Amino acid sequence: MHSLNNLIIEFYDKLSSWELSVVKDTGYSLAQVHTIEVLGSHGPMRMKELADRLGITTGTLTVQVEKLVQLGLIVRTPHEVDRRSILVELTSEGTALHKHHNRMHLQLTEDITRHLDPESIKVLTQSFEKMNREF
């Protein structure tokens, strides 16, 4: 258990470094790409929910979103029922950035699992499913 713990920490650390270098290549900031990631994988959402997912306040997010709108990556649309809220969603350019980032991730996954046999991949997948459920 102790060694597994250390391996997870090391895995997380290496993934963070990889993410940082990949993001730097895009020319956007880590916070910006992270925002695009969340919108890309979960779809349009309100400011409040987005802020919660990103772990920042709505005040901070207002500024971030303003910049991403100017960059043409996202758009703000009024919420259909709740007029206090606005929905944030990706533009086609934002979607393209998300897809590009996703391809990078997929390539990484292929790279780091290339020495795993099919049975291990299967167990690994099931284990991740179970672990993700426990957070």
Next chain:
Amino acid sequence: MHSLNNLIIEFYDKLSSWELSVVKDTGYSLAQVHTIEVLGSHGPMRMKELADRLGITTGTLTVQVEKLVQLGLIVRTPHEVDRRSILVELTSEGTALHKHHNRMHLQLTEDITRHLDPESIKVLTQSFEKMNREF
């Protein structure tokens, strides 16, 4: 492979959120705890190496380190052979913070793996070893 990729991304995302909330409880910033983490798990090191591991410039690190020294978490000692360099290392208080954070991690690992059978744990551990080697 595609689903495993998504599971890894989700795992990373949840781990990030967990880390953020755990760090917030300590009263220190994410950057500060991260610095302590690196020093705690790899031992004393030069500014340059520490900056590289953290993914920041030495200019930024100089400011960070100064604050951590004032907080009593780390100390600067001259490098024995290279007089351009200084070694950064944890104080006993810094070590205590690292140990505390490590215990949190261990607890998390125990929590998220509690529904995995011994054989899966074994395969999972071996898989992480192989994946970490490929980064």
Next chain:
DNA sequence: TCCAAATAACTTGATAATCAAACTAATAAA
């Protein structure tokens, strides 16, 4: 129904984190 409380987003003012570039001191290489 109507008003108080809660919620969503934004704004403002302050602080922390970051970088690039310039600088100093020391080492390495020619």
Next chain:
DNA sequence: TTTATTAGTTTGATTATCAAGTTATTTGGA
């Protein structure tokens, strides 16, 4: 021994962040 490189710091500017206050809207009692 010069010259080039490296380590760390400083400076000036920019970005990210928060807490607190503001406005508009919704919700939940009385």
